[in-house]
Amino acid sequence: MxxxxxxxxxxxxxxxxxxxxxxxxxxxxxxxxxxxxxxxxxxxxxxxxxxxxxxxxxxxxxxxxxxxxxxxxxxxxxxxxxxxxNPHTYEQGLYTEILKKLYTEQLEKMYILHEEKKEYHDYIMSWIHEVKIPIAASQLLMRSGKSADILMGKLEDELGKIDHFVDQALYYSRLDSFSKDYFIQAISLETVTGASMKKYAKMFIAKRLQFERTNLQLLVESDPKWLSFIVDQIVANSLKYTDDYGQIKFIGEEDNNEKRFIIQDNGIGIKAEDIGRVFERGFTGFNGRINTKSTGLGLYLAKRLSYKLGHDISIESKENEYTKVILHFPKNKQYHTVAKT
The missing domain is CATH 1.10.287 (Helix Hairpins)
Structure with missing residues (x-):
């Protein structure tokens, strides 16, 4: 100077x-x-x-x-x-504090971006690994020399798995742009359930599962596309962890505070020590690692999207008896503001 x-x-x-x-x-x-x-x-x-x-x-x-x-x-x-x-005047001290505050806020934002980037990278690596499995299985099937009918059925199953993984990747990539791609409206639980059952009809038939539907004429406020994806993730989990000849229930409930959509199966359930972590990204739990090949992303995405839609999701389970996933639709929620949450 x-x-x-x-x-x-x-x-x-x-x-x-x-x-x-x-x-x-x-x-x-x-x-x-x-x-x-x-x-x-x-x-x-x-x-x-x-x-x-x-x-x-x-x-x-x-x-x-x-x-x-x-x-x-x-x-x-x-x-x-x-x-x-060190500042010499009160004014300089104020400007110094402002700069330090802005610097701290910027560091926090950078840390969040870094964690999101790392999370996305980890997900992509996991996704690539998972999607290669049905692709490899399809290639082996085509070389197996099985009859056309059997081959087509098996290939359809593998393509269904690929489609499921692609859907997960698509919705995962759109989490941050959610506020630009939603439309809240009244939607019947019957409609959402019917679409999901139709999508997984072959698995229902192959495992000879019974299903029960109760009070699904209930209307809830949500985005049909995003809600359908959430329900699909829950139903896919139920199908994965329910043995042949098992049962899946779809139940609508309502009280003074909220409406609820319950999806319950009588499958292998969840260990008590795992129940608190099932919504964490990448967490598969004991049964997910031992009994099935699980990515640990379905319930994580369901939780994230439920929160963005202004809903909530909870889970109850007893090992070797049942698992109950509950979607909560609060009646006092201002759904026109959900994109800001």
């Missing part, structure tokens, strides 16, 4: 000084009764100039180091904020 720039920053103080001295000089000059008026006037101006020059010089050296340290901090490539010198 140069002396000229420092003086320029004090221009209003200098202007004030000029005005004050003009006033004082005028009063003294116009006072006829005073002797030696001109000498007094000269004395006052000379002394005042000495004072103001001294003030500027002292102030310059007082602030010079602060400005030099600021300039040096600007030259740093890393950790610039920590190099900001």
């Amino acid at each position: 140069s002396i000229l720039l420092y003086i320029k920053e004090r221009r209003y103080f200098l202007l004030l000084y000029v005005l004050i001295m003009f006033f004082v000089s005028s009063m003294i000059y116009l006072s006829d009764g005073l002797s030696g008026t001109k000498m007094n006037l000269l004395y006052i101006n000379i002394v005042s100039i000495i004072f103001i020059i001294s003030y500027l010089i002292i102030g310059f050296f007082y602030h010079k180091r602060f400005y030099e340290e600021l300039e040096n901090a600007l030259q740093l490539e890393n950790d610039t904020v920590s190099a900001i010198p």
Whole structure:
């Protein structure tokens, strides 16, 4: 910082000084009764100039180091904020606090972005691994020499798995742009359930599962496309963990506070120590690792999307007896604001 720039920053103080001295000089000059008026006037101006020059010089050296340290901090490539010198004035202190606060907020945002990028990278790697399995199985089937009817049925199963993984990847990639792609409306649980059962009809038939539907004429406020995806993830899990000749129930309930959609199966259930973590990304649990090949993404996506839609999702289970997944639709929720949550 140069002396000229420092003086320029004090221009209003200098202007004030000029005005004050003009006033004082005028009063003294116009006072006829005073002797030696001109000498007094000269004395006052000379002394005042000495004072103001001294003030500027002292102030310059007082602030010079602060400005030099600021300039040096600007030259740093890393950790610039920590190099900001201690403030000399209250105003400087406020600006320093603002800068540090903004820096902290930016670091937090960068950390979140880093974690999201890492999460997305991990998901893509997991997805590639999972989708290669049905592709490899399809290639083996085509080389197996089985009859056309059997081959087509098996290939259809593998294509269904690929379609399921592609759907997961598509909805996962659109989580952050959710607010631009939703439309809340009244939708019947019968409609959502029917679409999911139709999608997985072959698995229902192959495993000879019984299904029970109760009070599905209930209307809920949601986005049909996103809600259907959530239900598909839950139904896919039920089919995966329910043995042949098992049972899956679809139940609609309502009370004064909320509407509920329950999907319950009598499959292998979930261990008590795993129940609190089933909605974590990538968590498969004991049964997911031992009994089936699970990606641990279905319930994670269902939870994320339920939250974005203004719903909630919970789970109850007892190992080797049942699993009950409950979608909650609060009645007091302002669904026109869900995209902001």
